Amino acid sequence: MNKPLLIKDGRIIDPSQKLDEVGNLLIAEGKIAWRGKGEEKPPQKDYEVLEAKGLVVCPGLIDMHSHLREPGYEEKENIASGSRAAARGGFTTICCMPNTNPPLDKRTAIEFIKSTAAAEAVIRVLAIGCITKGRKGKELAEMGELAAAGVVAFSDDGEPALNSYIMRQALDYSRAFELPVTDHCEDTILTDGGQMNEGTLSAKLGLRGLPNAAEDIIVARDLALAELTGGWIHIAHTTTAGAVELIRRAKEKGIHVTAEATPHHLTLTEERCIGYNTNAKVNPPLRTEKDIEALIEGLNDNTIDIIATDHAPHTEGDKLCEFALAPFGISGLETALGSLMKLVHGKKLSLNTLIAKLTSEPARILRGKHGQIGTLAVGAEADVTVFDPAREWVVDTREFASKGKNTPLEGETLKGRVIATVYGGKIVYRDSAGK
Amino acid sequence: MTTEQIKSVAPKPAPVWQHRHILDIDDFSREEIELVFNTTQAMKEVLSRPIKRVPALRGKTLITLFYEPSTRTRLSFELAAKNLGADAANLSAPASSVTKGESLIDTVSTLQALGADIIVMRHPNSGAPEIAAHYVKASVINAGDGWHAHPTQALLDLYTIQEHKENMKGLKAVIIGDILHSRVARSNLWGMTTMGIDVTLCGPPTLLPDEMAAANHHLPKTHIEHNIERALDGADIVMMLRLQRERQQSGLLPSLREYVQLYQLTEARLKLARPDALVMHPGPVNEEIEIAPAIVHGPQSVIEEQVANGVAVRMALLYILAGSQKS
Numbered sequence: 001m002n003k004p005l006l007i008k009d010g011r012i013i014d015p016s017q018k019l020d021e022v023g024n025l026l027i028a029e030g031k032i033a034w035r036g037k038g039e040e041k042p043p044q045k046d047y048e049v050l051e052a053k054g055l056v057v058c059p060g061l062i063d064m065h066s067h068l069r070e071p072g073y074e075e076k077e078n079i080a081s082g083s084r085a086a087a088r089g090g091f092t093t094i095c096c097m098p099n100t101n102p103p104l105d106k107r108t109a110i111e112f113i114k115s116t117a118a119a120e121a122v123i124r125v126l127a128i129g130c131i132t133k134g135r136k137g138k139e140l141a142e143m144g145e146l147a148a149a150g151v152v153a154f155s156d157d158g159e160p161a162l163n164s165y166i167m168r169q170a171l172d173y174s175r176a177f178e179l180p181v182t183d184h185c186e187d188t189i190l191t192d193g194g195q196m197n198e199g200t201l202s203a204k205l206g207l208r209g210l211p212n213a214a215e216d217i218i219v220a221r222d223l224a225l226a227e228l229t230g231g232w233i234h235i236a237h238t239t240t241a242g243a244v245e246l247i248r249r250a251k252e253k254g255i256h257v258t259a260e261a262t263p264h265h266l267t268l269t270e271e272r273c274i275g276y277n278t279n280a281k282v283n284p285p286l287r288t289e290k291d292i293e294a295l296i297e298g299l300n301d302n303t304i305d306i307i308a309t310d311h312a313p314h315t316e317g318d319k320l321c322e323f324a325l326a327p328f329g330i331s332g333l334e335t336a337l338g339s340l341m342k343l344v345h346g347k348k349l350s351l352n353t354l355i356a357k358l359t360s361e362p363a364r365i366l367r368g369k370h371g372q373i374g375t376l377a378v379g380a381e382a383d384v385t386v387f388d389p390a391r392e393w394v395v396d397t398r399e400f401a402s403k404g405k406n407t408p409l410e411g412e413t414l415k416g417r418v419i420a421t422v423y424g425g426k427i428v429y430r431d432s433a434g435k
Numbered sequence: 436m437t438t439e440q441i442k443s444v445a446p447k448p449a450p451v452w453q454h455r456h457i458l459d460i461d462d463f464s465r466e467e468i469e470l471v472f473n474t475t476q477a478m479k480e481v482l483s484r485p486i487k488r489v490p491a492l493r494g495k496t497l498i499t500l501f502y503e504p505s506t507r508t509r510l511s512f513e514l515a516a517k518n519l520g521a522d523a524a525n526l527s528a529p530a531s532s533v534t535k536g537e538s539l540i541d542t543v544s545t546l547q548a549l550g551a552d553i554i555v556m557r558h559p560n561s562g563a564p565e566i567a568a569h570y571v572k573a574s575v576i577n578a579g580d581g582w583h584a585h586p587t588q589a590l591l592d593l594y595t596i597q598e599h600k601e602n603m604k605g606l607k608a609v610i611i612g613d614i615l616h617s618r619v620a621r622s623n624l625w626g627m628t629t630m631g632i633d634v635t636l637c638g639p640p641t642l643l644p645d646e647m648a649a650a651n652h653h654l655p656k657t658h659i660e661h662n663i664e665r666a667l668d669g670a671d672i673v674m675m676l677r678l679q680r681e682r683q684q685s686g687l688l689p690s691l692r693e694y695v696q697l698y699q700l701t702e703a704r705l706k707l708a709r710p711d712a713l714v715m716h717p718g719p720v721n722e723e724i725e726i727a728p729a730i731v732h733g734p735q736s737v738i739e740e741q742v743a744n745g746v747a748v749r750m751a752l753l754y755i756l757a758g759s760q761k762s
Contacts, residue, residue, distance in 0.1 A: 198646075199649075200646040200649040200651055200653045201653050202646070203644055203646040203647050203653070203654065204461075204621070204653040204654050205561055205562065206561035206562075206580070206581050206582030206583030206618060207561050207562070207581075207582075207583075275565065276561070276562030276565050276566055278566075317538075320538065320540055321538055321539060321540070321566070322539055322558070322560040322562065322563045322566060323560065323561065323563075323566070324560040324561070324562075325560065
């Protein structure tokens with residue numbers, strides 16, 4: 001076991017305990033061992049010190065939506081590189097999507113993820129299982145076996161808009177396992193050939209649009225099916241003002257729904273596509289200021305439960321082509337916190353709310369099935385993120401641990417930088433320019 | 436006429452001209468468009484001579500890279516290059532290595548390595564020439580990309596208009612047809628509005644999204660009118676667009692028959708426009724569908740002039756671009 005670690009004089013923010021105070025945190029034997037204020041002495045003497053004066057100390061961030069590409073697309077990312085990217089971004093738990101090759105639709109596939117993660121990942125990697133066999137949308141995958149293997153949700157992400165009959169069965173059947181069905185909400189008949197948000201900019205650029213309505217329609221359908229079945233629907237990457245309003249009303253009615261939004265949809269607009277920038281091509285597409293405002297309002301009134309990255313790495317070659325031929329996706333793990341801090345600095349979101357959306361709220365969705373995470377309570381897993389909310393840095397994809405350099409933020413200055421990531425009591429990432 | 440003589444007739448490009456590539460005309464100033472007009476005028480004088488050649492671009496290499504079939508645009512670029520003494524070669528992309536998965540960037544880099552000074556490109560995907568332009572030293576001329584832009588067509592359309600209309604400012608133009616899929620319409624609405632022409636877009640709502648006339652920072656102010664009679668009322672310029680027959684199959688139109696009933700430019704409808712209204716079409720024309728044959732060949736049609744002006748306008752653009760490359 002590592003030597004105990006004292007994280008000293010940091011601003012400890014832990015929404016799970018409604019905690020926001022300057023103090024010290026002692027980590028020993030992979031758990032949070034003790035917490036005290038400045039003058040209080042830790043119960044033991046022999047420890048290493050991580051100086052955190054002026055820094056925020058919070059539970060390790062949790063990402064419910066990452067694409068790690070392994071098995072099958074290791075040229076874009078693998079579990080090892082994706083986990084390092086996560087650690088650089090302050091994440092200690094990530095949940096990988098099953099749109100791999102082969103897809104994660106069987107127990108053996110989940111076992112592969114678990115064993116590879118155990119051997120190669122520097123943080124906790126959890127798996128999301130498929131809804132249907134082979135992600136083909138025809139027959140349900142063996143959800144019970146996937147649940148027993150430890151999946152955290154079911155999703156056919158990347159292959160959206162299951163037919164309503166299969167979605168009904170999935171929401172119904174999955175009730176037995178108390179796991180959410182996560183849907184990428186897109187009416188693909190309406191968006192066929194779509195490249196970016198539909199609006200004046202798509203009209204100018206001559207690109208086929210993905211209208212907001214295509215998302216709203218499937219969100220409305222999924223909510224109706226969740227109401228019908230009593231199943232748990234989790235809305236992936238919400239992007240439209242309409243969808244936020246639908247989810248809000250469904251929650252008022254008591255429908256079992258949780259929802260996420262991504263850092264890029266919360267901070268960037270469709271204008272990033274100007275110049276046919278394929279690194280801004282993502283699905284759902286970057287939308288407008290009006291949608292961003294609605295998403296932020298949704299975060300603040302808990303219509304949107306969590307922030308998830310939808311980290312979608314691609315190779316440089318994948319994106320080096322005509323806009324219409326480029327794959328969708330943004331590599332997001334390493335810029336997530338820095339991007340999101342813009343909302344805090346701009347007073348759109350409190351720092352405590354932001355941290356809750358990345359720690360205690362996703363932990364609530366995971367329901368304690370994967371250890372006591374998303375909290376700094378004594379006895380919990382020693383997953384801790386230390387970041388400097390005021391540190392400015394320039395995004396340089398050459399420094400990314402992710403194989404995916406596909407971000408529209410290259411060269412931009414972000415304010416808020418991860419200084420250290422502690423997973424299971426061990427420092428798994430330390431900013432090289434750090435304090 | 437020698438190169439020196441051309442220079443004396445054509446205005447110097449440097450102070451006004453801001454473009455290394457011609458990708459669209461959304462960022463062209465009125466002065467730049469007027470420079471194209473004046474240079475085109477000089478080129479027309481060259482073309483009126485028994486030997487229609489000047490060596491202004493001798494030693495330059497122009498390559499046309501067409502990922503879509505085209506007759507008139509490609510031919511007019513090749514003739515323009517040859518008339519100026521440049522070497523012209525062509526690559527018809529689908530027939531070549533492109534089908535083996537060679538990327539756009541690889542292909543334009545190869546053309547660059549082969550010594551292209553100017554690459555004229557047509558591509559089915561919007562934005563492809565702009566992406567290509569990032570990777571080459573050569574000047575890229577967009578000869579039509581997806582639904583996005585067809586700047587040389589718009590410039591020859593504007594040139595044709597100004598040959599007939601002394602003052603462009605305040606003229607009323609109506610562009611009729613499949614606006615949604617039309618790169619010609621998109622480039623013309625920029626060029627026309629820059630020159631002070633009042634533009635109305637007309638077509639069925641499924642082929643004419645309201646966003647086209649949103650008049651925000653992405654697009655200039657135009658009007659939308661779904662009724663062809665009202666759109667034609669008092670027009671000085673009537674620009675018809677080609678209707679692709681696939682639009683019926685893709686559910687955007689109930690039938691070509693109904694489209695003809697609602698949107699064909701007939702002689703009766705043309706009477707609603709001003710008596711001296713010009714009838715334009717970028718070609719190729721679907722006679723009997725978007726326009727009545729009698730109008731195509733009638734006294735108000737300038738469709739053939741558009742084709743003829745295509746060579747002179749493209750000579751002017753090549754000349755201006757080559758001049759700006761030197762500086």
